[in-house]
Amino acid sequence: xxxxxEDPQALSIQEGENATMNCSYKTSIxxxxxxxxxxxxxxxxxxxxxxxxxxxxxxxxxxxxxTSKKSSSLLITASRAADTASYFCATDAAYTGANSKLTFxxxxxxxxxx
Amino acid sequence: xxxxxxxxxYLVKRTGEKVFLECVQDMDHENMFWYRQDxxxxxxxxxxxxxxxxxxxxxxxxxxxxxxxxxERFSLILESASTNQTSMYLCASxxxxxxxxxxxQGTRLTVV
Numbered sequence: 001x002x003x004x005x006e007d008p009q010a011l012s013i014q015e016g017e018n019a020t021m022n023c024s025y026k027t028s029i030x031x032x033x034x035x036x037x038x039x040x041x042x043x044x045x046x047x048x049x050x051x052x053x054x055x056x057x058x059x060x061x062x063x064x065x066x067t068s069k070k071s072s073s074l075l076i077t078a079s080r081a082a083d084t085a086s087y088f089c090a091t092d093a094a095y096t097g098a099n100s101k102l103t104f105x106x107x108x109x110x111x112x113x114x
Numbered sequence: 115x116x117x118x119x120x121x122x123x124y125l126v127k128r129t130g131e132k133v134f135l136e137c138v139q140d141m142d143h144e145n146m147f148w149y150r151q152d153x154x155x156x157x158x159x160x161x162x163x164x165x166x167x168x169x170x171x172x173x174x175x176x177x178x179x180x181x182x183x184x185x186e187r188f189s190l191i192l193e194s195a196s197t198n199q200t201s202m203y204l205c206a207s208x209x210x211x212x213x214x215x216x217x218x219q220g221t222r223l224t225v226v
Contacts, residue, residue, distance in 0.1 A: 033214060042118075042204060042217035043157075088157065092211070101172060102147060102208070102215055106156030 004032075004089040004105035012111040019076040021108045023089030024069075030092050032065055034074050037086045037107070046074075046087075079112045086110070117141070120205050120218035127225050133192040135221055137205030145208045146188035147215065148172075148180065150201040157204065163188055164211075195225045 007022045023032070031050045035043040049056045049065045049072065056063045062075040076083055086107045121136035139146065145164050149157040149172075159172030161180040169180050177199060181189045188207075192199055202222050206215040 030211075035215075035217075040202075040220070040222075042219045043206075043215075045214040045216070048214055090215075101159055101162055101170065102206075103159055103173070104149070104157035106154065 004091050004103065006087070006089055006105045006108045008108060009106070010109045010111070012113065013079055014113050015079060015081055017079055019079050019083070019110055019112070021074045021076075021087055021110070023072045023074070023105060025072075025089075025091050026070065029067075032063075032072050033090045033092070033102075034061075034063060034072075035088045035090060035104075037088065039085075043088065076110075079110075081112050081114045084110060084112045118205055118207055118216050118218040120203075120221050122221050123219060125221055125223045127192075127195050127223065129196060129225055131192075131195050131225075133195045133223070133225075135190040135192075135203055135205075135223070137188045137190070137207075137218055138186055139188075139207040139216070140186065141207070141209070141216075142185065143207035143209050143216075144185075145211070145215075146182065147206040147208075148178075148188065148190045149204045149206065150174070150199075151204055151220075152201050160190065197225050199223065200225045 004025045033048045034046045037043045047058045060077045065072045088104045088107045090104045118139045147162040148160045151157050163169045163182045179191045205218040208215040
């Protein structure tokens, strides 16, 4: 079963606005990652936050993690038309045998209008 | 830069055929993954491997098998392709547990 669930499913904003995307998950994790996918292509890693971290920044990206609520958010500031893509959260939860598997949510479609 | 290469970008196969999807990574990564991606369902893990000749089932292994004879190569096999296996297939690799994954460009498989 999929571990992460993103919210909202789709988001449409104007260029220059901020975009906030949320992810909730079910079981304890080692880390949480966000990926981006342009139409019909493979996924590109954006940022990784470990379970003992609460906030992380990378350029215009800000990720927060609340392990007590089992949730994370991805903020893209000053959005650009080029940010139009699908965004996925992925969790890396240890399971029996101690070999982790990376599982993804269904994704959020972000449209940034010029 | 890490490169993950999938053998085909587009593939059309007939029902009942045995299909091989190949994936090669060039950065000596330990872990390799196969996902399928369908509209509204996101990415679902089929199989993964954390070492040569080692494999673990993901969430939807039925109808698939995998092979990892060499560290850099991870193959997904559809033993007898069916129309419900029409999908985008994505291969990924990562160096260690709990690190970022690098994806191939995807193979869009159509089974007719």
